[in-house]
Amino acid sequence: GESVGLHLPTLSVQEGDNSIINCAYSNSASDYFIWYKQESGKGPQFIIDIRSNMDKRQGQRVTVLLNKTVKHLSLQIAATQPGDSAVYFCASETSYDKVIFGPGTSLSVIP
Amino acid sequence: DGGITQSPKYLFRKEGQNVTLSCEQNLNHDAMYWYRQDPGQGLRLIYYSQIVNDFQKGDIAEGYSVSREKKESFPLTVTSAQKNPTAFYLCASRTDPATGVNTIYFGEGSWLTVV
Numbered sequence: 001g002e003s004v005g006l007h008l009p010t011l012s013v014q015e016g017d018n019s020i021i022n023c024a025y026s027n028s029a030s031d032y033f034i035w036y037k038q039e040s041g042k043g044p045q046f047i048i049d050i051r052s053n054m055d056k057r058q059g060q061r062v063t064v065l066l067n068k069t070v071k072h073l074s075l076q077i078a079a080t081q082p083g084d085s086a087v088y089f090c091a092s093e094t095s096y097d098k099v100i101f102g103p104g105t106s107l108s109v110i111p
Numbered sequence: 112d113g114g115i116t117q118s119p120k121y122l123f124r125k126e127g128q129n130v131t132l133s134c135e136q137n138l139n140h141d142a143m144y145w146y147r148q149d150p151g152q153g154l155r156l157i158y159y160s161q162i163v164n165d166f167q168k169g170d171i172a173e174g175y176s177v178s179r180e181k182k183e184s185f186p187l188t189v190t191s192a193q194k195n196p197t198a199f200y201l202c203a204s205r206t207d208p209a210t211g212v213n214t215i216y217f218g219e220g221s222w223l224t225v226v
Contacts, residue, residue: 043217044154044201046216099215101153
């Protein structure tokens, strides 16, 4: 079946460094992708999204890159801060009612 | 402020009991969803509803039931038929994709524990 997965379950980075979190998806028909941040015991928060007709989108300190050829997307966080410590997960959508969520990468920021 | 409100935050269920988790949104969103989150796993869809008085089963609907009598409300009942209900439950909503906005917004979640 369809799957969305992250390459690393945990990631530790030094404060001030850039973070890169990766995600792979299986369904080539996926046309919309979302990154979420989830702090412990809270609901996921939307970070950034990208459609399949784009290969890059930037937000405030975050950039999402999409490589449809290898079915891979990444989230880059610039100048990582302690407040960025959380679980990050990606989601891919094939249709309005078919959204697949990945298991998440836990990001720890070392002061 | 606009948002999705889930209650209660923490709930304990005894064996054989049915419990209901509340979800209310004031975002005027058409679609609402219930997801289950277990440690180390992605979110799994329980039920979703795109319009009032209509809902569809997701991937893990067995042991759960929902209703959608009002646009703002989408309560989830965890029945005694759900054998492993201990989990974090998330309610979500999104607007009609015809608006061009696809973002799914989540509530703060409800923890359900079987005692």
